[in-house]
Amino acid sequence: MSGIYIHIPFCASRCIYCDFYSTTLRNKGPQFVEALVHEMEERKDFLHEPIRTIYLGGGTPSQLGPECIRAILEALEKSFDLSKCEEITMEANPEDFVDGSWPFFEGRLLPGNPLSHTINRISMGVQSMVDSELKLLRRRHDSAHVLTAVRRLREANINNISLDLMYGLPNQTLASWKYSIDELLKLQPHHISAYNLSIEEGTPLYTHVQKGELNPCDDETCLAMAALLRKKLKTAGYEQYEISNYALPGYHSRHNSSYWEQTPYLGLGPGAHSYDGCKLRCWNVADVQSYLKGIRNEESETLSDLDLYNERVMLGLRTVRGINMRIFDDVKVDTVSQKALNTSLCTLIDRGLLQIKENRLSLTEAGLALGDEVIRDLMILDVNGFSE
Numbered sequence: 001m002s003g004i005y006i007h008i009p010f011c012a013s014r015c016i017y018c019d020f021y022s023t024t025l026r027n028k029g030p031q032f033v034e035a036l037v038h039e040m041e042e043r044k045d046f047l048h049e050p051i052r053t054i055y056l057g058g059g060t061p062s063q064l065g066p067e068c069i070r071a072i073l074e075a076l077e078k079s080f081d082l083s084k085c086e087e088i089t090m091e092a093n094p095e096d097f098v099d100g101s102w103p104f105f106e107g108r109l110l111p112g113n114p115l116s117h118t119i120n121r122i123s124m125g126v127q128s129m130v131d132s133e134l135k136l137l138r139r140r141h142d143s144a145h146v147l148t149a150v151r152r153l154r155e156a157n158i159n160n161i162s163l164d165l166m167y168g169l170p171n172q173t174l175a176s177w178k179y180s181i182d183e184l185l186k187l188q189p190h191h192i193s194a195y196n197l198s199i200e201e202g203t204p205l206y207t208h209v210q211k212g213e214l215n216p217c218d219d220e221t222c223l224a225m226a227a228l229l230r231k232k233l234k235t236a237g238y239e240q241y242e243i244s245n246y247a248l249p250g251y252h253s254r255h256n257s258s259y260w261e262q263t264p265y266l267g268l269g270p271g272a273h274s275y276d277g278c279k280l281r282c283w284n285v286a287d288v289q290s291y292l293k294g295i296r297n298e299e300s301e302t303l304s305d306l307d308l309y310n311e312r313v314m315l316g317l318r319t320v321r322g323i324n325m326r327i328f329d330d331v332k333v334d335t336v337s338q339k340a341l342n343t344s345l346c347t348l349i350d351r352g353l354l355q356i357k358e359n360r361l362s363l364t365e366a367g368l369a370l371g372d373e374v375i376r377d378l379m380i381l382d383v384n385g386f387s388e
């Protein structure tokens, strides 16, 4: 089975922390859809397996509005075999479901929809339920918008809703984080993603921090926030199935799980990456203006065995299922690197951060809190050296 990712690079404004590729040229929607349909026709033979999942990400796909989204789904139905498609997710921001741009007639997300395959999952960027924190992040919504958006989605029969939160925000306290989690849980979403804010160079947030105008959250508080989240969500019945993702039983994201399992996917739109499930990775250059003119400037690389090993470790270990121990027998490296790898593995197991069960290596509960550090220790940067 394989997946399709569509990158829709439009946002109404830029959030202070964001380093994703997006622009504010959203009036270009119809022209963008035309370019996208053109790409679908050109690349319809990239995947050789039935499509299981589709993910409309961004940017803010909900900014395109129902007409453009319907046109994209129609084109997908024409170009690909969707007979086995189980999950179609659209990323959205809460304000788009409140301001009238999505009318929700007839109790449907896409009214009068003739499509056999339509959106059945919404992933919404909530980030915080504290209005002052949302303002600081320059989000366009407030907590009241979140409540209205979730209610309207349920009225439109979209029950598979994923809500995103962020922790480690400047000025955020353990108490305000607890408030956001509690408010989110009252909405009973089927899926919750929670990310530790990362301060990326080139973003306005980075500049504010450099100038001392905003103070990042310290590591100890971030760890306490992550621990509080895990505890509260576990008590509420959510399973943590990946470092940043929690779901009620049966509601994990099928699409994201396929990235972690390295199944093939086709990425459409500016900046989107594709993977053939074997050794080829290719991507469109992230340039909307060229894309609108039908120029994708595709680039590609052939993954070496070492690249594939690192990707398996990096992606697979993020999941609670972990990775098959066979990977360590298959990786071909010099004796020095092999020795360093064995030492790291033993040390991480001794520290209680990794565990082996039924020949699979996975993070323990303590390891989930330090996931990135553990994963870094098992990556091989080159055959002569070993990651620090």
Ligand code: SF4
Residues within 6 Å of the ligand: 010, 011, 013, 014, 015, 018, 019, 020, 022, 058, 059, 060, 093, 125
């Ligand atoms: S809405 Fe999302 S993609 Fe757009 S600027 Fe904000 S964080 Fe980035």
